[in-house]
Amino acid sequence: MSLKETNTIDTAEIDKLIAESFHVSRTNPNKGIELADEALHHAIPKSLQKAQATVCKGACQVWLGDYEK
Numbered sequence: 138m139s140l141k142e143t144n145t146i147d148t149a150e151i152d153k154l155i156a157e158s159f160h161v162s163r164t165n166p167n168k169g170i171e172l173a174d175e176a177l178h179h180a181i182p183k184s185l186q187k188a189q190a191t192v193c194k195g196a197c198q199v200w201l202g203d204y205e206k
Contacts (some may be wrong), residue, residue, distance in 0.1 A: 151186050158193040169197035
């Protein structure tokens with residue numbers, strides 16, 4: 138079962154998504170954005186995880202040259 142098939146996931150799974158997003162931000166930024174978006178979807182609003190996922194997504198977008206997103 139993939140994470141997208143579940144309604145809720147625990148914070149450890151969100152942390153894994155964030156870590157993997159950061160890890161691939163330079164080598165595969167599109168995959169990093171996908172992972173960050175999934176983490177953002179599951180993270181609690183105004184949480185540290187939400188902020189971390191946003192930073193990861195931004196880092197990926199920089200490597201793609203998408204400075205305005």
